[in-house]
Amino acid sequence: MEKRFDDILGLLKKSYGEILTPEEDKQFQQLMEDKRFRELYDELERGDLVREGIENCKLFSHYKGFTEFKRLRGRNKRRRLRLYVMLGTSAAVCVLAINFIFSFMSSWQNEHVSFATSTDIFPAGNEVRLLLGNGDTVSVSNEKKVLEDKGGAQIKFENGGLAYIAKEKSEEMVYNELLVPIGGECYLILEDSSKVWVNADSRLKYPTHFTGDERRIELEGEAYFEVKPGNKPFIVQTSMGDVKVLGTSFGVRVYKQEDMLTTLVSGRVLYRGRDSVQLVPGEQAVASLSGRIGKRVVDVDEYVGWKNGMYVFDHRPLEEIIRDLERWYGVTITFVHSELKRLPFTGYVKRHDKINIFLKLLESTGELKYKIEGKNILLFEK
Numbered sequence: 001m002e003k004r005f006d007d008i009l010g011l012l013k014k015s016y017g018e019i020l021t022p023e024e025d026k027q028f029q030q031l032m033e034d035k036r037f038r039e040l041y042d043e044l045e046r047g048d049l050v051r052e053g054i055e056n057c058k059l060f061s062h063y064k065g066f067t068e069f070k071r072l073r074g075r076n077k078r079r080r081l082r083l084y085v086m087l088g089t090s091a092a093v094c095v096l097a098i099n100f101i102f103s104f105m106s107s108w109q110n111e112h113v114s115f116a117t118s119t120d121i122f123p124a125g126n127e128v129r130l131l132l133g134n135g136d137t138v139s140v141s142n143e144k145k146v147l148e149d150k151g152g153a154q155i156k157f158e159n160g161g162l163a164y165i166a167k168e169k170s171e172e173m174v175y176n177e178l179l180v181p182i183g184g185e186c187y188l189i190l191e192d193s194s195k196v197w198v199n200a201d202s203r204l205k206y207p208t209h210f211t212g213d214e215r216r217i218e219l220e221g222e223a224y225f226e227v228k229p230g231n232k233p234f235i236v237q238t239s240m241g242d243v244k245v246l247g248t249s250f251g252v253r254v255y256k257q258e259d260m261l262t263t264l265v266s267g268r269v270l271y272r273g274r275d276s277v278q279l280v281p282g283e284q285a286v287a288s289l290s291g292r293i294g295k296r297v298v299d300v301d302e303y304v305g306w307k308n309g310m311y312v313f314d315h316r317p318l319e320e321i322i323r324d325l326e327r328w329y330g331v332t333i334t335f336v337h338s339e340l341k342r343l344p345f346t347g348y349v350k351r352h353d354k355i356n357i358f359l360k361l362l363e364s365t366g367e368l369k370y371k372i373e374g375k376n377i378l379l380f381e382k
Contacts, residue, residue, distance in 0.1 A: 119372065120354045123328055128186045130155075130162065133174035133208065140178075140186055149174065153191055153208040161187035166209045173211055178204040180221070183330040190217075194234065195226040197307040200327040201255070222253040224307040227267075240287050241273025250279075251304040258323070260287040263303040311349040318343045329355045330375065337381035340368055 011020070011028045020028060032038050128140040132149060140162055147155045154165045180186050180202045188196040191209040198204050202221020215234045227234045229247025236243040236252050240260040243252055248267020254260040262271050264279040271277045271285040275293040279285055284298045305312040306324075313321055319341035322333045328351065335341050349358055359370045359377070371378045 119374075120356050121329055121331060121372070121375070121377075122354045123183050123330075123352060127181050128160070128184050129179045129181075131177040131179065133176060149176070149208045155208075160185075161189075163189035164191040164208060166191045174208045175205055176208060178206075180204075182327050192230065193228040197224040199223060199306060219252055219254060221255060222251070222306075224251045224304050225249065241271060244270045244272060251300075251307075253303070255323075257289070259289060261285070261303060262287075263298060263300055265300050265304060306351060309351045311351055313345050313347055313349070315344040315346055317341060318345055321345055325355060325358070331355065331377055332375060333377045333379065335379050337368075337379070340379055340381060343367060 011024060011031065130138045130140055132138060132147075138147065138157075140157060140160065142160050143157065145157045147157070148167075149155050149164075154167055156163045156165065178186060178188060178198060180198045180200060182201045184200050186198045188198060188204070190196065190206060192215060194215075196204065199222035202219070202223060204217060204219055204221075204223060206217040210232065213232060215230070215232050216237055217235070218237045220239070223236075225234075225236065225245075226249045227245050227247050234245050234247075238252065238254040238260060240254055243250070243262050245267060248269060249265040250267070250269050251263040251265070252261070253263075260273075262269060262279065262285040264281050264283055266281050269279045269285075271279065271287070271293070273287050273293055274291050277285045277293055277295050279295060282297055282300060283295050284300075284303065285293065285295045287293050299312070299314055301310075302312045302314050302316075311321075311324060319335070322335075325331070326333055345362075355377075356372075359372075362379075363369050363382075366382055369380050369382050371380070
């Protein structure tokens, strides 16, 4: 079994490198006669998963991953599922091939991987709006343009982001609001050179230039900050408390009907709500809807990786993951069988890939199946 597995995986890799010998090419063509193998190969070829990961794939232990997959595949469906699918990483092609080859070589013919025929769903797309202090609304697009703000700052629009450059400072505090819809994102450089990445379904209110003895902004939704050090404290005000820093990198997540999360990457942060919690790098403050405040050690990439184009999940319940995907892809995902909500998922998902790849890999575990109806996605127990 092990040798057969390695042979097939080797053929897959060599086919993409176009280094098959005549004999190997004959073997590969025989494999391609299987409809399931052909569908998977075509799907990979349409995307960049294999081409991005093929050079480093040898660093991943093929057989170790295969053994782990078999062990997980054989568990009771009611137990916890740990699905190792690392999309967009050097191991992506290996894991995808593992999932398929196991089904190809096994006897469970009625449980083979079935890919639903559906329209591809990509991220909803940017339609970010900026509300200026004078009441005007401006679309933040990829067009290059420069505006003069009421507060005396110059606003530069470029590549879907914007930057503020102070020209003449006045004592009047003029606020702008950045509205990022479902499926959107925006990069912002504030007047003090602090950088902000704003995630989907979020609102950021901030002054065109900072006056007084603090730098205060308001956030609803999610954003990642790299604050420029200075004498004035930088304060992120939310409906569930404030985050105070001097110069640091951190993420804040405060969506309605969800716990507030403050994740520190570097520097120090003070969260102030009903209670106060001070964080060091690698820690996260959690403010629950019930009012309880606590902190924990986390893998920061799991909570701020989105700003670098990657969703990272570590034993995350599928129900929580679905919330992120709904905001990003602009879809509605329904659990037809509620017990699926508790399935834990571990893996990496490229943020700008179509959601279909994620769904197909979920289905390949044998735990669930899905159906796409327009912008509605249904998840069923298999």
